[in-house]
Amino acid sequence: EVPLDIVLKELEQRDSADASRAMAPLKPADDSIEIDTSCLSIEEQVSVLYDYVIDLLKETNCLSEQFYHPEQSCLSEQSCHSGLDPESNKLDSCLRRNDKRIRLAKHSGYCFGVRRAIQLAIEAKESNSKVFSLGELIHNPKIVSELQEMGIEVINQAAGVSNSTVIIRSHGISKQDFELLLQNNNTIIDATCPYVKRTHELIGNMAQEGCPIIILGDAHHPEVIGMLSYGNNQTIVMAPDDPIPANLGSKVCLISQTTQKLEDLQRVICQLIPQVVEFRIFNTICLATSQRQDSATELAKDSDLMIVVGGYNSSNTRALASLCHQLCPTHHIESEEELDKINLVDYKRIGICAGASTPQETIVKVFNKIIEKSGESGIAKCIEDIPLFKEESC
Ligand code: F3S
Secondary structure, three states, X not given: OOOHHHHHHHHHHHHHHXXXXXXXXXXXXXXXXXXXXXXXXXXXXHHHHXXXXXXXXXXXXXXXXXXXXXXXXXXXXXXXXXXXXXXXXXXXXXXXXXXXXXXXXXXXXXXXXHHHHHHHHXXXXXXXXXXXXXXXXXXXXXXXXXXXXXXXXXXXXXXXXXXXXXXXXXXXXXXXXXXXXXXXXXXXXXXXXXXXXXXXXXXXXXHHOOOOEEEEOOOOOHHHHHHHOOOOOOEEEEOOOOOOOOOOOOEEEEEEOOOOOHXXXXXXXXHHHHHOOEEEEEOOXXXXXXXXXXXXXXXXXXXXXXXXXXXXXXXXXXXXXXXXXXXXXXXXXXXXXXXXXXXXXXXXXXXXXXXXXXXXXXXXXXXXXXXXXXXXXXXXOOHHHOOEOOOOOO
């Protein structure tokens, strides 16, 4: 029966005392990883941790099948890595001998939100004869069509579906559509990514406080349409290149679509600061997005050509392509077939990165096609065979 503000105050006092004491002050280790668990269930927290551990094991070449369960479809990721694989070492040294470097950005492909959405969809289909997905579950045409073949039908409107099982896509739907689905007696499987859910909650809270809200993002993207629906009549969407809206009051809240570029958010913050007195900023760019952007940028700086793999309608893939494009010639492709039109022979250092809804299988196919077109020998059987940037044995 203690009021929230008292609990909050006491927690803050305790944290401040712990962090500022002279003897062994409480502070995170320099190499610790911070995970915001505010809006994650226990299962989701475990899933985020699992991704970290898998990445760490991949980095240290310690991933074995005992940690990873290979399956045959690209709906569930494959892996064939078995520690220090002599085959992959052979592949890497072969590439180095010919002075050609083909490397993958450290964070590439499926994020936890996408993996979770696919898993929920498959589970829903296993226990229901008919399942609808309101909008495409993820922004990857190949996966959407595989799910459709399994019997998960994409519908584009909430109106007209009743007494059915409906899965909500990873980038969420509008508040009104959600309510309509419930009113029509549907069973909802909510695969909205928890990072997107958090933006809904934050916007809802700010709207209730009567605060004008600016959403930084693409007004036509379903995620942003969903976010907007939680706002008030003073909520607007601003694209990164738009001018700062005129007639801003003294108070404003800025919140970002989860897949925006951090540099754009930083720029808009700097533009807004002189205009307002009270400024609330929520950096809601998701962890998977920032990791993919950082590792793609790092790789692009050390490459002559970047190949960015992912759906054309995928906002996070487009952001990767735009970042890489600033650093070296870049091609955004959806599948390996598109490499036929691209000159690869003249480039010595080719980097590959992939958006958060790109399956490993596609990344492997792209890598192998680049090897083939470059006149190199050796193919990758799975993603762990592809040299990661800064981790290939130089
Ligand atoms: Fe979620 Fe970020 Fe992936 S918002 S769906 S974890 S790209």
